[in-house]
Amino acid sequence: MKITIVSVGNIKEKYLVDAINEYTKRLGKYTKVEFLKVSDEAINDHPSDKEIEMIKNKEGDKILKVLPSNSYKIALDLKGEMLSSEALASKMLDIFSYHNANISFIIGGSLxxxxxxxxxxxxxxxxxxxxxxxxxxxxxxxxxxxxxFKINNNETYHK
Structure with missing residues (x-):
């Protein structure tokens, strides 16, 4: 099983890079994590609705080019379903067990x-x-x- 994180833009802040590296290291005990990054598009200060859609479509085309076809695809979306940590753990276990699939999480750009x-x-x-x-x-x-992964392996983790 493998987790792929597909994201738009680069992370420049050292503290965020350090946190990403720490969790990636911790996850190494359970799964392989792959990061696929695509470049973000330039956005002016007050884009029109048409410009917003055009930027999202350009970034979306880049995501589609790198998105693994053989994975269960989960988009992080404000209109999506909200889950507890336990429910997310259960969903991931179900995907790995019954769908026999890797999971790709997609994080869009700022728009x-x-x-x-x-x-x-x-x-x-x-x-x-x-x-x-x-x-x-x-x-x-x-x-x-x-x-x-900690929940699914009945391991303690701070609450």
Whole structure:
């Protein structure tokens, strides 16, 4: 089993890179984690709705080119379903066990994920109705994936 994180843009902040590296190291006990990054598009300060859709579509095309076809695809989307940590752990166990699939999580750019990518996904997951920087979302996602493996292996982890 393998986890792939597909994300838009680069993470420049050292503290976020350090946190990503730490959770990736911890996850190495349970699974292989692969990171696929695509470049983000330039955005002016006040983009029109048409410009927003065009940017999301360009980023979406890049995501579609690298997205593993042989995986269960989960988009992080504000309109997705909210799960507890335990429910996410159960869902991941179900995907690995019954779908016999690797999991790809997709983190869009600052404007979100294109309709084409969302339509291709098997599941849409919402972490919160709050807005988080997409760079920070990668850390939050990795922590929850790590927590899910701890839960599924009946191992203690802080609550």
């Amino acid at each position: 979100g994920i294109s309709r084409a990518v969302l339509d291709l996904c098997d599941y849409k997951l919402c972490f919160s109705k709050m807005t988080f920087p997409h760079q920070l979302m990668q850390v939050i996602l990795l922590e929850q994936i790590y927590r899910a």
